[in-house]
Amino acid sequence: MKPTSACNLVTILGPTASGKTCLAVKLAQELSGEIISADSRQVFRRMDIGTGKDLHEYGAIPYHLIDVLEPGQECSLFTFQRLFLQAFEGITARGQLPILCGGTGLYLDAALRGYRMVEVPENLQLRAKLADKSDAELIEILMKLVPDQHNRTDLTDRSRTIRAIEIASYQPDDQAEQEPFPAISPLVLGIRWERTELRRRITQRLRQRLEAGMLDEIQQLHAGGVGWERLDYYGLEYRYGGMFLRGELNRNDLFQKLNAAIHDFAKRQETWFRRMERNGVVIHWLDGAEDPVTESLQIVNSNIVSLA
Template identity: 45%
Template sequence: MSSQKPHILVILGPTASGKTNVACNAALKLDGEIISADSRQVYKFMDIGTGKDIEEYTIDGQPIPYHLIDIKEPGYKYNIAEFQLDFIQALNDIVSRGKTPILCGGSGLYLEAALKGSSYLGIPMNEERRGELEKLGLEELQVIFEGLSEQVKRDLNNETKRRVIRAIIVDEYLKENPNFKTVDIPDFDFTIIGVDVSREVRRNKITKRLKHRVENGMIEEVEWLLQNYLTYDDLEYYGLEYKWIGQYLKKEISKEEMVRQLNIAIHQFSKRQMTWFRRMEKNGYNIHWVDGDISLKEKVDEVCNIYSAV
């Protein structure tokens, strides 16, 4: 590259696409370090349910450095503004040591927040107001969302209750602080590579992975978290695995029904991830897709070649 700006390799893909394994192997070849773009892997002890797969961060006995994993206690309400600030700090740290920054994740919201930095860094979370808003249903919150400023509605979204609440609090803060200035993201170049696994393969992987996690400690992990850190309301907040396992532990549903419903929910989540990535492309993000069904070596070689060619 002729530019002296940092050059970030971005590896994205839906859940169960194998993107973390690809990113770690690419990091080994490129002398890189991983920055996680995942809204739940920031929490300590929430390992199986969030799919951290920490063992993947060791390649041939060599540990791959990673950032923004295990940085918060369970029960903490991490938000997009904090992620952006943490991302900037991790990026500057990696670049200062001459390493290759590799941003990896499946959350389109977090990935875009890192790349464009327009989600109002530095606006604090109003805990009292959030408590009030959390008592409302999603439909009620979305009615409020429609009355927010057009700028906030463009930059944020109303796909989940948590995100609607953040948007409302941001909008109210801006009205009270009209001179607020957002924090600028450092100037950098980036190359985005997506791991594209066929729908049928992805579905099979999701189902197989869920079965393995249920049989290897995911329920016990949630039980431990309930005993030491979280409430059932917290489990609802963290969604997917935690939500459905919580309902099972409260004896609201059977284990078989929990697995069935969770499997459906993860498939739906994967579909939403792909929809977000396609929308990113429509909005001008150039995503180089690699075939997720080829061998790991072929994927990693292709990723490194694309990144190095830019």
């Protein structure tokens, strides 16, 4: 069944632990949809607990951009957009409704803003100029180029800072800029929770992940050849879990520090969503404590005239 109105992509966003996957699955069941993940870490195989894949929730619903790369690889923004467009076009061709679901702001922007990215090549001349710069000087250069840093790992790893400067400094040629972008008309739904309740949900989910074997997962990834520095890059759970496994944190400090860091991350996500709105993205906000499924179906059905 193919959407016949202006809306041809439903997007579900929200901070971590807000219930995005559950809502996406229920909408996919009701609307003959397939889910495209907009999560920068769920693309990696065998990184299940720490990334919160919750694959059991999907049931028979097809999903995309999950388990597509090996741990240790890097998924650039260009790579994500290319994979997203492939999935979007494939789902649409099958007459299904694409449902984009996730909380990674850069990935959401790459899908919703309507510009096709180009793969940024290495700039050896620029890298030579940056080689003698201190870490602090590199961060200062990057912050001038991109003042609003959503991906904080670009500020904590020298090689990533240099690559981020390279990308921010890149000037594509006219042919790349003129490459057409598919006609995507998104309907964006956001899940909101009262601050205290969201904090409770985050803390509860962290406990569940630890009980489910998150630390064993991290240890197995490292034993399989993924270095500690690379695990740090894959996010808070892997960074703090690695510190615990190396003996740098005790169990109590692991929980307290990781829990606080995830709360801070959720605040940064919400800041990013507000910026999206300032940039013209219309987000229909749903109250997570009420009935977001019914409310979202009403919004979707009012924007999709009919399904053929």
